Amino acid sequence: MSVGDYIRNSQIWKSVFRHPAPTDRRNRVVVMLTNFFLHLHPVSIKQQGIALSYTWCMGGITFFLFLVETITGVLLMFYYRPTLEWAFYDIQALRDVQTLGIMREIHRWAAHAMVITVWLHMYRVFLTGSYKPPREFNWVIGVLLLVLTLLLSFTGYLLPWDQLAIWAITVGSNMAKATPGLGTEGPGFQLFNTSGYELITNASDAKFLLLGGRFVGEATLNRFYILHCVAIPLVVSGLIAIHFWRVRKDGGISQPL
């Protein structure tokens, strides 16, 4: 008996993989049903539905980039301290001295790539009419995921705490100040400020909510850090699960009816 056979017949191996290697038709079916990571897929699929020139693979790539972001992001969190004192210098150290500092490069480039692949995924889904019934609601979830992808990228933009970061966030968050009704430089906030009592001030408006202060400062850094590393990824993970589940439930990958 070869070493390979010995391992494959051991109790440990069999407890992990509950059936022989997927080399024949039966086991290729079984593997899709018993493997946690593969069970997202159907067992069989239309040939044209998985042709690259049809799907462009952009949804899958987006998901893969999300995983890359999660892994590199967790590694970066071991180094990075979200304080005014350290944020910039930790990133600088990642660039100049830390052994796996390239994680930051990969994290940033994968983030840019993810924004682009989300757009391209959406482009493909539109151009093949795949949002049409019965997939309408999954398109809506997809739009939410698009927003969250942009927000993930936007909140991450601040963390290096360099000039590029704080001014991009300043430009972006100045928009919040103009929210109708809820910002001190937007129309309609006076409606809340009747009879001498001011409800919407620059210490209570939408921009303040976003930044945790009147301007981009330490509270903003903390807020964006939590949003970027915990809050938004949690929501995104949930929505991704629903998005994938609905792809299956709404009839699998789209095909001519």
Place this chain on the structure above:
Amino acid sequence: MLNSHPDLTPSVLIGLGWFYLLVFLMNLLWTVRSYKHEGEFKNGVPKASIWAVYSSILMMLSFYHFTYPVEGFLVSMPSGFKDVFDAWFSNPVLFFFLSIAGLVFMIQAREWWIKPTVSWVLLNLSLIFMGLSLTDYDFRQIVGKPDNVPIVAMLFIVAFFTWIYFTRAVDNDRRITQGRPLFEQENNDKVLVWPDLVYTELICMVVLTAVLIFWGIALKAPLEEPGSSVKTPNPSKAPWYFLGLQEMLVYFDPWLAGVVLPSIILGGLMAVPYIDFNKLGNGYYTFKQRSFAVTTFLFGFLPLWVALIVLGTFLRGPNWNFFGIYEYWDVHKVEAANNVNLSEFFWNGLGLGIPKGSTVSQILLRESPGILLTLGYFALLPPILGLTVLRKYFVRMGVMRFLVFSNLILWMAILPIKMLLRWAFALKYIVGIPEYFFNI
């Protein structure tokens, strides 16, 4: 030895050498393909010979750059072209019109430009344009910024996928006219996901990992000086994917450009499946069967989103002025901006003078022309359109659906409309009530 191109460091020239080498290799493959498939001219010379000559020029160009030609002959964009380009073609008006014209051309001439040879020539032209322009210092400054490299890549990627779309759509449209089955319906047996899909996914992941690692080594992520709330950079730009929205700030106040319009874009996107009543074109590429939907989407994505990002990233410099791609970002460039409100046009045009006063009714009187115009646009146009031009849609969609649809279209149109009004009449606000931050 005096360097006649002080900004063309050895690394730039070597980089150009690699660039041309890549273009050469692409065209070498193309020459082989052409030799196999494209036959001969009348005199018996293979058509591939043109590509062979072109490829060998590229090869020589590549090797020439590797020799680091310090002095003398340098293959670059002619300075006459650069001057003309910066002087005549570099303004937001022309940029916007050209992007619209490009879209119209793309749709109208789709059967022509998707032909392999034509699209290959177009690709080569854009690559050569890039290569020649990269010898320009100011062009390199803006295109070579690490954060901007993905945007340049995105342009080529979006163009590529648009080409794929039109290729498959034109093919399917022909099949539909001829009564043949769709491309997606041919050879469409069921296959097992293991191995047919999981291996594609695996290879895709391996390639992407390699690309990301290579990209991470080749290009350092930007890190500027430590953040300081005192030193304002000029220009201050939002992250690149929001630059289309930042560009809207030129034409609208923040409450519209930064809050209302983005919300409407997202709401409109979510509404798409519930508005589009067309049952055709579900799950396959086609243009003819859903020309209106596709044209609208392409208009929103290409000229109004991608092109505005390009404009915001590459062409907006200090003080948010517009700069040509070969132009130095001069902080002191001055552009006159004397924009006038609609109310001033109206009351001065009537010879009455602008109504004064700051009570609500006085303000409403002053701005009444703009307010009526805006109300009319959003309230009267939908029913008028529904009874005339868009009657067909109104009948099939029903009242609610049609009102949502027509309002979304009207919202989408306000950006181009405001742009045109600004460029043609220097119009500042249609409704200008700065007292209440309500400017449209």
